[in-house]
Amino acid sequence: MNPSDLVITGVGMVSSIGIGRDLFAQSLLTGRSGLMLMEDIDTLSDEQKSTDYVVRRYRYCDGEVRLDPRTAVTAPIVDFDAKQFVKPRKALKVMCREIQTGYAASQLAVHDAGLDHYLPAELEADPDYRHGGKISSDRIGTVFGSEMLYGPPAELSDAFAACIDEQGNVDTTPFGAAAMRGITPLWMLKYLPNMPACHYGIVINAHGPNNTITVGDTSGPAAFIEGCGYLRRDIADVMVVSAVGSRLNATRALFTEDQPLASVCDPIAWASRPHAKDADGFVRGEAAGSLVLETSESARLRDRKPIATVCGAASRFVPSISFKTNERTAEIRPDAGRGSTAAIVTAIQGAMQQAGITGEQVGAIVGHAFGDPIIDACEREAIHQIAPNVPVTFPAGLIGHTSAASGMMVLLAACICVQSQQVPPVPHAALCEEGLNVSDRARPLEKPYVIAIAHTSPGNATAVVLK
CATH class of the missing domain: 3.40.47.10 (Thiolase/Chalcone synthase)
Incomplete structure (x- = not known):
């Protein structure tokens, strides 16, 4: 199989500049920025005001609390409602925000590819599924790019409090027992890096290749390359390839970065300015992206015009x-x-x-x-x-x-x-x-x-x- 025998037939995005291909493309081609001051918190949803978001917007300096210019500008996803995408809704209980956005982006990509009619896949599908039948479960897979997913600090606040004695001294010995008593038994399922691929693989009944790649910023393209490998080896016809990540999570923000944070500038939209002569760091953002990758023969048999050829x-x-x-x-x-x-x-x-x-x-x-x-x-x-x-x-x-x-x-x-x-x-x-x-x-x-x-x-x- 030649590399050009692989095509992209659908894309889906959940980002600060748009949810779905049309809005994302419009913003991208007109240069509309998704950056905003965290001071504009009133424009965000109640969920986005939660402690999942960066809490270090202020610092104590010279006897007063001041806005921290290093964390004041972010690029959050707005107008996102996971209930519009996740079915059954009870699954939301075991989905952190990144899993929700990853699920939504995948759903959007599948819809964009015109695959709704063929899914969920079936174990005993008609081999000619592209002409009215369902996709065979063993011929569709999911491979996602992901990372460590973190919960908000407040989820473990009681466990932290248990480590402080009456004199204010810290003893970490009680932490484990206190945490086990204070968190739900399903807590870990909300934050496992492989859960985005798992959830979406289940909903479309994909029994083909399933994997999660965690290699930092290249996780998404690495997952894409692996998806290409599955198709070339003829162990799948269709792959849903996605990636999700966030630098807005408060717990994530507490870790030491090996890259500098951008300062506030005027206009705010230019705080993130790659390759600029005066660039001084990155702006924290969040996003999920997905694409449907399939063989050119698969796309041809269901009369689907590719978006791009690989x-x-x-x-x-x-x-x-x-x-x-x-x-x-x-x-x-x-x-x-x-x-x-x-x-x-x-x-x-x-x-x-x-x-x-x-x-x-x-x-x-x-x-x-x-x-x-x-x-x-x-x-x-x-x-x-x-x-x-x-x-x-x-x-x-x-x-x-x-x-x-x-x-x-x-x-x-x-x-x-x-x-x-x-x-x-x-x-x-x-x-x-x-x-x-x-x-x-x-x-x-x-x-x-x-x-x-x-x-x-x-x-x-x-x-x-x-x-």
Whole structure:
């Protein structure tokens, strides 16, 4: 099977710039940002005001409480109601927010692909299911990109309180017993990284390949590459490939970052400005993205026009300096050592070689850059080496850093680029480093191939070529 025998027939997104393909595409192509000040909390739903969201918006400084400029800007998903997507609704009791958004994005992708009629799959399906029957259960699978999923600190507040004696001293000995008494027996099911794939696999009755990939920002594209492998090995006809992530969760925010946070700026929409000369960090975001991947024969037999053809994909690892030395820092300095240009270059080369194309045939590159000037510089150098004059865009400028979903959002943005035949704008293009072919307006896609790249601080990188 050739790489071009695989096609994408449906996409679904739950993001700060839109839920569903139409809204996401409209925002992407017009440069509408999903960033907002957390001071605008009244615009969010009651669920979004909960402790699941970043609570460190303020800090104590010089005798008074002040807004913390490092955590004041975020890119939350608004107008999301999980009850519109999750069936049966009782399943919501064992779904944290990330599982809910991942489920919803998958549902949207399946609907976008026109698969509603064929699902849930059946064990004894008609082999010619594409002409009125159901999909055979063993010919459809789910593979998701995910990460550690965290509950809000308040869920364990009683257990924490049990560790403080009357004198205010902390003794952690009672924590385990107190936590076991105070949490629901189903608590862990809400936060297992493989539960998004599990829940959606159950609802569509998928008995084919099922897996969860957790490799940071490249989790989504890595899941996509694995899904391609299942189809090439003829152990499935259809794969639902998704990824979900969040950097808004309060517990997640307490962990030490190895990347800097962006400061408040005017306009707020430009707080996330990848490749900008004055970029100072990333904006916390959240998202879930999904696509339906199938063989071209499968799409043809059910008269489904593909959104994009998969021409090549590659994953590479070349350790960054910080990974090799185990000296991780969020400081912005030349020797910080985050990111790996070599990994990005070799991933792009591998995907292009599989696709059988050169840089002259590429119409656009959708980058993963998110505002960390150290990591962004690695991506910029890789682009200069492979395709220096190709138009570039980067969705993180509109949706912030969405953690394990970030690579998938890049891949979905590439799908929109292919389908619309436009290169999305970069609103802060005037601020970008010299040498990048960026524009603050949407441009025609003048060449047929689009490359989506994603990469991590330790040195993993993926590249996917679509047509």
